[in-house]
Amino acid sequence: MASKAASITRATGTAWTSWDEWLTGQGAQQLPHPDIAKLALGRVHELGITKHAENGKPFNDGWWAQTIAIEYGHQHGLREKGQLSAGDHAVSASKKVVGSLDELLERWLALVAQDTFDGVALAGEPRISSTEKWRYWRAKLADGSSVNVDISADRIAVQHAGLGSADESERWRPYWKARLSDLA
Numbered sequence: 468m469a470s471k472a473a474s475i476t477r478a479t480g481t482a483w484t485s486w487d488e489w490l491t492g493q494g495a496q497q498l499p500h501p502d503i504a505k506l507a508l509g510r511v512h513e514l515g516i517t518k519h520a521e522n523g524k525p526f527n528d529g530w531w532a533q534t535i536a537i538e539y540g541h542q543h544g545l546r547e548k549g550q551l552s553a554g555d556h557a558v559s560a561s562k563k564v565v566g567s568l569d570e571l572l573e574r575w576l577a578l579v580a581q582d583t584f585d586g587v588a589l590a591g592e593p594r595i596s597s598t599e600k601w602r603y604w605r606a607k608l609a610d611g612s613s614v615n616v617d618i619s620a621d622r623i624a625v626q627h628a629g630l631g632s633a634d635e636s637e638r639w640r641p642y643w644k645a646r647l648s649d650l651a
Contacts, residue, residue: 471538478531479511480520483538486510490539500536500545507539508532558636560643561624564650571618572602574650584608585642623647 472483479486489510495503511528518526539545564571572595583589593606602618612629625643630636 471534472542475531475535475538477521478519478526479514479516479535481514481516486535487539487542490535491543495539496543496545500540503539503545504532504536507535555628556630556633556636557626557628558630558640558643559624559626560640560647561622562647562650563621564623565621568597568600568602568618568620571623572597572604575604575616575618575623578646578649579604584614585639587612623650 475481475486476483486507490503490506493506495506498506508528511526511532516526516528516531518524564574566574579593588609590607590609590611593604596603596605600619604614604616604618606614608614612627615626615628617624617626625647627636627639627643630639
């Protein structure tokens with residue numbers, strides 16, 4: 468059983484094979500991702516799952532329904548690794564860091580002060596926002612993709628979405644890992 472399938476089993480208290488068989492019985496192999504997620508959410512409610520089966524914490528039913536639908540898609544060849552529900556691809560990278568939220572944002576801004584990202588220019592000014600516990604940096608690139616950076620008290624995480632293929636995702640993965648390793 469894949470690790471994501473195992474985490475679904477642990478969280479829901481229902482074996483992945485049961486989820487897989489039930490979704491298949493509902494015709495999920497012929498459905499788009501949003502419809503598979505709706506089926507999974509309905510099943511979560513039907514089973515009365517309100518707490519994480521392993522740790523007893525409140526169960527985020529929408530998030531887990533998406534996770535179930537994604538895993539089903541992966542296992543049945545309906546989506547590739549890194550493929551988002553809209554059909555595009557994404558790649559993520561993160562790095563543990565030390566500093567205040569504002570210090571980490573400043574370090575990120577210094578890191579990305581150049582004009583291009585692996586030769587791809589920004590399509591406009593990045594958007595910066597914040598909450599009490601997070602700092603965010605969002606940018607569109609000239610190739611139509613987007614970069615979303617989430618900064619927390621101990622981590623900077625990058626998601627590069629809107630990529631055309633798994634190969635394109637793999638092209639960007641080492642780039643973002645290298646950029647994050649440059650954070651002092």
